[in-house]
Amino acid sequence: MDKKATVQKSGMILPRDLSERSWERIGSSLRELTNSSAWWLADWLIFGEATYGWRRYREAIERTGLDYQTLRNYAWVARRFEHHRRRDSLSFAHHAEVTRLSPPEQDYWLRKAEQQKWSRNELRKAVRASLAEQTRELSPSQSNGDEKQEVTQLSESAGADKRRKVARLTIELSPGQLDYYSKVAAAHGLSVDKWVTQVLDAAERRTA
Structure with missing residues (x-):
């Protein structure tokens, strides 16, 4: 039977007769703990900012001795992902x-x-x-103010000599429309421009 590892604030003491399987389990547990702690610290920071205000939570962070910029980076990621x-x-x-x-x-x-x-x-x-x-x-399109966003797509058409010509098509969408089409495209594993291309190609085949 393996002896247990001893955890101290300044390190971990591993017994000499620790089995490889136990050593691997410890590593997996430490990995999970490290990953979770980033989320925990991020949520802790977000809560402090929302509840106590900028100055109070900044002071609290300084008192903990934690790295401020690292925590801010954690919080930035956490805000982009709801639980x-x-x-x-x-x-x-x-x-x-x-x-x-x-x-x-x-x-x-x-x-x-x-x-x-x-x-x-x-x-x-x-x-x-x-x-x-x-x-x-595809070159990125420019946003047209807050009300309109553009999706630019290359549409190809074959000439009589079978040489392909390229034309630039600009489509104006509201932010809500762009968000909806982005979700539909992502569900197919595609970016918006590639999904639009597939839709146009399918329409062309139906009318041919």
Whole structure:
């Protein structure tokens, strides 16, 4: 029977006869604790700011001796993910990787990472590759004020000589419409521009 590891404030003492299986279990537990503590600290900070105001919670943080900027980064990620959208099977770092994406895109990539059992680095690589591909295929459109947002898509048509010509199509959407279409596109594992392309292609085939 294995002796138990002893945890102290300044470290952990592991018995010499600790089995490999027990050692692995300890590592898994520490990983879960580290991941959870980031969420806990973030929620703690958000609560303090909302409840006690800027000065009071800033003073409280200084008294704890915790790193202020690190906590602010934690809180920034936590604010982007309501509790029901956080995935226990993924780390806090996984969520941080997709923080800058829209909520539908966040959910899509986190679901992929969960299904594929990606590490944080594998998720980062997949997201960056996808964004790079979108950048090559389509230049980002400019927002037209608060009331209108544009989705720009390249539409291809074949000429008589079978050479493909490229035209730029601009579609104006309200923020609500863009959010809805983003969710529909994410459900198909696509960005909005690629989903629009598929819809247009399908319409063209039906009328051909």
